[in-house]
Amino acid sequence: MSSSTSTSSVRLGDLLHPILAGLISVIVNYGGTFILVFQAARVAGLSPELTASWVWSVSIGVGVTGLFLSWVSRxxxxxxxxxxxxxxxxxxxxSAPYAEAVGAYMISAAAFVLLGLSGYFEKVIRLIPSGVAAGLLAGILLQFGIGAFGGISxxxxxxxxxxxxxxxxxxxxxRYxxxxxxxxxxxxxxxxxxxxxxxxTLQLAAPVFTxxxxxxNALFSIALPLFLITLTGQYMPGMLVLRNDGxxxxxxxxxxxxxxxxxxMAPFGSHAFNIAAITAAICTGKEAxxxxxxxxxxxxxxxxxxxLVGIFGVTLAAVFMAFPPAFITALAGLALLGTIGGSLAxxxxxAKTREASLITFLASAANITLFGIGGAFWGLLIGLMAYALINGRLLRGKPVVNVAAESVSGKEAAS
Known part of the structure; x- marks a missing residue:
């Protein structure tokens, strides 16, 4: 009897922490950045129906792909x-008609499908030295750690x-x-x-096809920048978050x-969805x-x-956005402290890559923006240049792996 109770409580504990980690990542995403979607919809002059469709399409798309990928890959x-x-x-x-913007979304998305099928992106990711990758992640997340304490003001x-x-x-x-x-x-x-x-009031969202x-004009002014920004600002750091946690x-x-x-989802308003970077770190580390x-x-x-948010359109998104900004930044920063510390370590x-890793960390934390491309790309580029110059070679460092995973495989080989 007591043994059964103990087992069920352990299982409940195993579920509680990762479920809450998933919830926190969603709250941080909607409460912290989703306002940009509403601002873009306002600039485009979209109707409330088209705006709700944008919320529906991006939320459902993100939810289904993340759930499916997590289930299949474990x-x-x-x-x-x-x-x-x-x-x-x-x-x-x-400055662009909305229908042309939707067409640009589709072109950018098709380019990502081709990139994934080609296999080249995975090859590039595996060449990045582990210290440089950890420095990049720590630099990206640093502002969130600072923001947690800066909110006191x-x-x-x-x-x-x-x-x-x-x-x-x-x-x-x-643990709690x-x-x-x-x-x-x-x-x-x-x-x-x-x-x-x-x-x-809870209202079901109704997707609207455009x-x-x-x-x-839309190809060069929207599709191409959208592809490059998403690739360098989301996919690259997002994959390195996964690699950093093993x-x-x-x-x-x-x-x-x-x-x-x-x-x-593009014809229903979704601009682009991809692997997460910052909010992913909440779910991939020990805190989860x-x-x-x-x-x-x-x-x-x-x-x-x-x-769930997608089903009810802007209603639940508005709930998360009702949280004060100071609460969102503090919640995100404190939830990421463990990841920041682990990445810095x-x-x-x-010692051989410490200098290049430190340069990557500082360059990423500086959040350089040039030619419309954000800080993750420039931090990584500067870090790789430093690594090549200091070590006299380019991209021949130890691949991004998890130390714990190495030790486990070593034990298995010994046994």
């Missing part, structure tokens, strides 16, 4: 919409409470630290009356499937579960929550 494959692409569209849609009571609770839980029950700050934060906001849900149009799923099916999903083999559940949970572990 790894936490977190998908998301392209945030840098949404920021780009805030400007681009001001904006909302000292709320953010101070979250930080205090996080530290105390780390001291007494580290991230879960604890989510619960405490929501309760605090409700007690302060800062979450007003009275005007919200007949795509194709033009050279997951070895090939990039090829991920790029192919998300590209195909984007192609199918101590055992890497259990973290794929976070991918299933995130996919389910995305589909991996980046500095090898």
């Amino acid at each position: 790894e936490p494959i977190i998908t998301a919409w392209s945030t840098p692409a949404a920021a780009f569209l805030v400007i681009a849609l001001a 904006l909302d000292p009571m709320l953010v101070g409470l979250l930080i205090t609770v996080y530290i105390l839980l780390k001291r007494f029950t580290a 630290a991230v879960v604890g700050i989510l619960v405490v934060g929501v309760v605090a906001l409700l007690l302060q009356g800062r979450l007003d849900m009275s005007g919200l 007949r795509p149009e194709f033009s050279l 997951f070895s799923t090939s990039a090829n099916p991920i790029v192919t499937l998300t590209g195909l999903g984007s192609l199918l 579960h101590e055992e890497p083999s259990k973290r794929w559940i976070a991918g299933i949970a995130a996919g389910f929550f995305y589909i 991996n980046a500095m572990a090898d």
Whole structure:
């Protein structure tokens, strides 16, 4: 009797943490960046129906692809919409007819399908030295860690409470630290009356088909930048997040499937979805579960929550966006502290690549933006140049692997 109870409680615990990690990643995504989609829709002059269709298509697409990839691979494959692409569209849609923009979405998505089928992207990912990859990830996530504490200036009571609770839980029950700050934060906001849900009503979203149009102008002004921005700003760091936490799923099916999903959903408004980077780190590290083999559940949970939001259109997206910005930044930053620390440790572990890894970290943290391409690409490029010059060779370092995975395979070989 007691043995049965113990087993069921262990199973419940195994489910709780990755499910909440998936939920937190979804909250951070909608609460932190989804406003860009609404801004781009406003710039394009889209009707409420077309805007709701955009929310439906990108949410359903992200949810289905992430859930399917996580289930098949048994790894936490977190998908998301392209945030840098949404920021780009805030400007681009001001001067392009919406039907031509949809056509450009489809061209960009088709290019990703071809890239995935070619297999070249996976080959490039596997050539990147592990220290450089870890430095890139730490640099990308650094701003979120800083933002967690910088929020004290904006909302000292709320953010101070979250930080205090996080530290105390780390001291007494580290496993429940991230879960604890989510619960405490929501309760605090409700007690302060800062979450007003009275005007919200659940409404089913209705997808609206837009007949795509194709033009050279949209090809060069939207499709090509959209492809490059999503490739360098999402797929590259997203795959390195997976590699950094020891997951070895090939990039090829991920790029192919998300590209195909984007192609199918584009006529309903979806601009692009892909493997996630920042929010993926919430689900791929130890905070999701101590055992890497259990973290794929976070991918299933995130996919389910995305589909749920998609079904109800802008309603649930508005719920997540109702959280104060300081709460979102603090939640994201504190949830990513473990990943930031682990990435920095991996980046500095090898004395031979330490300098190049440090340069990658600082260049990525600087968030350089040139020619419309974001900081992840430039940080990686600068880091690889430093690695080549310091070591006298290019891309011959140790591939991105997980130390724990190496030790496990070593034990298996010995046995």
